[in-house]
Amino acid sequence: MMRGKRQGFAIERALVQANIDAWENTGSAKTLRRIKDRPENIRSLYEQVANLDCMLTSLETQIEVITSVHSSLPKEFHDTFHDSGTSGHEPDSLEAIHTLVGGPNPSSGGKLPPQQSRKNHSQCQGDSGEGECCPEGDEGRGGGNVSNNVGCSNIVGIGGGGPTRGISEAGVLLHLERCAHRQTRRALHDLKERHEHLLEEHKQQRSQPVRTRLAGSVLESLQQELEAGLMSLESLSSVASTDRLIDELKVREMTISQLRVRVLQLEKDRMDKVPVDAARENNRLNVQLIHMERARDELTLQNFTLKSRLSHVANNIHDPAATYQITKETPLSIKDHHNKCVDPTMKLNDTSLSIKDHHIISIDPTIKLNDIGKETSVDDPDVVKILRKSTYKVTEETQIMKELCKEYEAKELEYKMKISDLENEKRNLHNSSCERHDRCIRELEELLERSHQKLESSNRFLEHKEEELNMLKLDVDALTEENTRLKQSLNEVISQKQEQEVLLGSMRRTEDTLKKKAEENRLLAEDFNRERVLRKKYYNQIEEMKGKIRVFCRLRPVNESERRRGGELVATVEDQYSLDFATPRGHKSFVFDRVFEGHESQETVFQDTNALVQSAMDGYNTTIMAYGQTGSGKTYTMIGSQNEPGIAPRAFTRLFELSEEGKSRQEVLIHCYMLELYNDRLIDLLRGHCNGEAEKLEIKRDKRGSVHVQGATIRHVNTAQHLQSVFQEGLSHRHTACTNMNAESSRSHLLVVVSLTISSRQNASVLRGKLTLVDLAGSERSHKSGAAAETLKEANSINKSLSALGDVIAALSSEAAFVPYRNSKLTMLLQDSLGGNAKTLLFVNISPSSYNAEESIVSLMYASRIKQITNNASKNTDNKEISRLKAIISKLRRGEEPEDDSLLTVY
Ligand SMILES: Nc1ncnc2c1ncn2[C@@H]1O[C@H](COP(=O)(O)OP(=O)(O)OP(=O)(O)O)[C@@H](O)[C@H]1O
DSSP states (O other): OHHHHHHHHHHHHHHHHHHHHHTGGGOOHHHHHHHHTSOHHHHHHHHHHHHHHHHHHHHHHHHHHHHHHHHHSOHHHHHHHHHHHHHTOOOOSHHHHHHHHTOSOGGGSOOOOHHHHHHHHHHHHHHHOSOOSOOGGGTTTTSSOOOTTSSTTHHHHGGGGSOOHHHHHHHHHHHHHHHHHHHHHHHHHHHHHHHHHHHHHHHHHHTSOGGGHHHHHHHHHHHHHHHHHHHHHHHHHHOOOHHHHHHHHHHHHHHHHHHHHHHHHHHHHHHHHSOHHHHHHHHHHHHHHHHHHHHHHHHHHHHHHHHHHHHHHHHHTSOHHHHHHHHHHHHHHHHHHHHHOOOHHHHGGGOOOOHHHHHHHHSSHHHHHHHHHHHTTTTSHHHHHHHHHHHHHHHHHHHHHHHHHHHHHHHHHHHHHHHHHHHHHHHHHHHHHHHHHHHHHHHHHHHHHHHHHHHHHHHHHHHHHHHHHHHHHHHHHHHHHHHHHHHHHHHHHHHHHHHHHHHHHHHHHHHHHHHHHHHHHHHHHHHHHHHHHHHHHHHHHHHHHHTBOEEEEEEOOOOHHHHHTTOOBOEEEOSSSEEEEEETTEEEEEEOSEEEOTTOOHHHHHHHHHHHHHHHHTTOEEEEEEEEBTTSSHHHHHTBOSSSBOHHHHHHHHHHHHHHHTTTTEEEEEEEEEEEEETTEEEETTOTTOOSOOOOOEEEEOTTOOEEEETOOOEEEOSHHHHHHHHHHHHHTSOEEOOSSOTTEEOSEEEEEEEEEEEESSSSOEEEEEEEEEEOOOBOOHHHHTOOHHHHHHHHHHHHHHHHHHHHHHHHHTTOSOOOGGGOHHHHHTTTTSSSSEEEEEEEEEOOBGGGHHHHHHHHHHHHHHTTOBOOOOOOBHHHHHHHHHHHHHHHHTTOOOOGGGSOEEO
């Protein structure tokens, strides 16, 4: 669209320039200026309107001339004029006119201006084909005529040769009519050509786009107008009626006014599109030009008025005689003229005068007619006198007029100068305006080009952005869907979050509740454990009171050998009374009276054992023995080391502490002996380095069931250190060997018996307590222990004795009627401890490692059985003995034999 507008501007500019050149000489600057600012179609219309305007102006002028001529002619002339329309004669040339007016050769007439003379000359040649017009060389022959600018007034000058003034006027008028008619015919011809041209343009414009339809319609209207104009013009040549011409002129004026209104409207539309500054400048120039044109027209009118007056004065200064002669001949001349006059329209065909000439010539015709009227009465002498007077007056007036003439000529020159200056100024303004318009147009074109380029780039950018926008719309749609989906998800998540918050709240409350409950549980567990410990403690006490054998389980730490073999922990202490043991067939739980872990010290172990030491001091038979796999810590538990003494040394110390504590109320005698059951043979460990044959050791059991070894070396000890030294002495005689399982393996069963005789200082009662400490030999497997032949024999003896012990335990735990104590010396030695009258404590020592899991589980099963055995513990008091002895004495006195079982039994 912008490109089309720009091209329209360029075409308009070119056409305007062409029209400037074409219309430069027409003087229609106003129209031209308007045209320059119009688009192509409007400018074309302006051209047509301007053409029509010119033609109509010409027609108006012609009509005015004709009207004035028609009105100025006498009635006879009118009649003749009308009659001549039917005579078929038409003076086609100046020669005919001159012949008609009866004047001499027109070549002797007045002077024509060069240009006008050439024009008339060419017109005469073109129209009549005869060289009858004024030759240039005849100028100035008019006898001092001053009608230089009167066009063909040279014809009037002919009168200088003798024709009357009235005939001269009529000839001039006829000639003017001819000229006007000729111009009208030329205009008609131009209109026909224009009509054909417009028809072609109209055809072309009909094929143009819709935007030119308006111009097409205007062209059609113009075509119609032109056709009407043609018809009018054609009819103009045939209709002599001035009224019809006037009507036609009015119609055309209306048409012109309508067209002007249309042009003004179009101009207004156009001006709306013109930049404000240019429009303002254009208006200013228009106003200035209008003023200038008006001034020029006024000056021209004044000039013409002055010239007409000069002409009138010049006419008035003609020779009165000649005037008189002319006046005398006038009726005849006029009559001849009337006879020869033809249709004025035909006369117009031969005229070659300009419109201005008509104006000039036609000025003040009444004066001329008056003069003619006056000249018609020269036969009267009075009239002659009057004429003579008037001639004098005229002479005077002539002088005055000559002066006026000079003055007017000076003014004319001045006005001409002014006109020339104004025209120059107008031309300059026009040129500057054109230049400004051109510059403005160029700038507008450049701006338009840049705007077009920007528009193109903007269009490309816009297309690119539109593509991006489409892509973004797609993305937005996708994102909108995604957003919707995410919103739904978000709502779900929010609802879930709210639910979770509710759940979290309830969870926190539950956690608080759980914490409270856990705390309560912990307190309850502590209470429960405490209660359970107490329960077990009380249970143990009850069991102890019932005489049940108490069993303590002790785990040793994993040794280097087990660690090297990759053994794992299979025994776990659950609490002080429970042990979990992992077997290949699952976990097995064992409950004992006490469970000691590997890290628990000898002191801790002795704390729970101390009670048995107290029981021995109280007169009970008490037995503390250790059972378990070889290397499981039996010796460590019972004997210990120098730094970590076991139960025996601690018990020894405790016995003397108790003895010392009760020294004020009792006297305690402590004796001890130490035996070793090695390869099923009893060995007295305190016999030591005694020479001679060893006394035979016999296991005896008294009436209360207490077991004694007759023949054993009994040592009396006074202090704990003494007892310790005795004990160490006995240990030094014990058989030990190095095995794979233990560097210092006990190869025998150790039996340390500490007998206590507690004599009361208050009464004569005597308590006899016994503390038996047994360190059993360890059960072992030969392939594990790597025992040699001798060691293997020891092992077999050990295993045999332990097997017998197992049988006794099985019988006791099952409460069998028969207990096989006699199957082994070991079981015979332990008869009062297992199922007897002793308080017995058994330590079952195990290894926590999986490497010894089989042996450990056997030991645990073994201990569990022992735990089922119930003893019948009772104090050993001398009062009862006395009673028994008294009973024996009484039987002996009566001559009866005392019962054997009342005596010490010797096995
Ligand atoms: N609770 C324990 N704490 C530390 N070391 C221990 C523990 N129990 C045993 N031991 C160590 O284990 C090794 C073997 O112990 P101990 O000699 O007492 O076994 P044992 O059962 O008497 O073997 P055996 O039947 O062959 O005589 C010793 O070196 C001992 O110091």
